Amino acid sequence: MKKEIQELLNELNNLKKNTLMNMMRIQFVFLSPQLNILIAKMPINQKIFQPFGYLHGGAVMTLAESVGSSVSFINIKNERKKNFKIFSIEISANHVQSIRKGILFAKAQIFHKGNTLHFIQIHIYNEKKNIISFCKLTNIIIIKN
Incomplete structure (x- = not known):
C-alpha cells in the first residue's frame, strides 16, 4: 500500500508542471491510505506577499484550492477510472493569523x-x-463522454 500511495503522490506532483501550483512551489507530501486526506506544503516568499509585507490571502486560497481539488482527483481517479473533469465551484476562507x-x-x-459533489x-x-x-x-x- 505504501508504494501505491507514493505513486499517487508522485503523479500529483508531476501533474503540476507548467501550472500555477508549480510556480508557487506547492508540493504534495502526504496522502492517507483511505485517500481522504491530502497534505501539501508551500514555501512563503516575497513574491506572494500583499503590499504590507504579509502573505497574500490569494496565495492561501491557491494552496487550498490546489490541495482540495487534488484530493477529489485522487478519489475519482481510483473509483471510477473514467474520463472526468473536476471544477471548484465554491471556496471560502477565514484567515485567522x-x-x-x-x-x-x-x-x-x-x-x-x-457522485457529483x-x-x-x-x-x-x-x-x-x-x-x-x-x-x-x-x-x-x-x-466526459
Whole structure:
C-alpha cells in the first residue's frame, strides 16, 4: 500500500508542471491510505506577499484550492477510472493569523463524497501547527463522454 500511495503522490506532483501550483512551489507530501486526506506544503516568499509585507490571502486560497481539488482527483481517479473533469465551484476562507516567513501546509479532508459533489475542509497552518486559515471547498465532478 505504501508504494501505491507514493505513486499517487508522485503523479500529483508531476501533474503540476507548467501550472500555477508549480510556480508557487506547492508540493504534495502526504496522502492517507483511505485517500481522504491530502497534505501539501508551500514555501512563503516575497513574491506572494500583499503590499504590507504579509502573505497574500490569494496565495492561501491557491494552496487550498490546489490541495482540495487534488484530493477529489485522487478519489475519482481510483473509483471510477473514467474520463472526468473536476471544477471548484465554491471556496471560502477565514484567515485567522497573518504570516511572513516559513512554510505553509494545507491539510485537505473530504467530508462529503457524492457522485457529483465533493465537500472538502482545508486547514492551512505553519510549521508549528498554528492555524493560519480555515477553508471550505466544493468541487463538482463532470464525466466526459
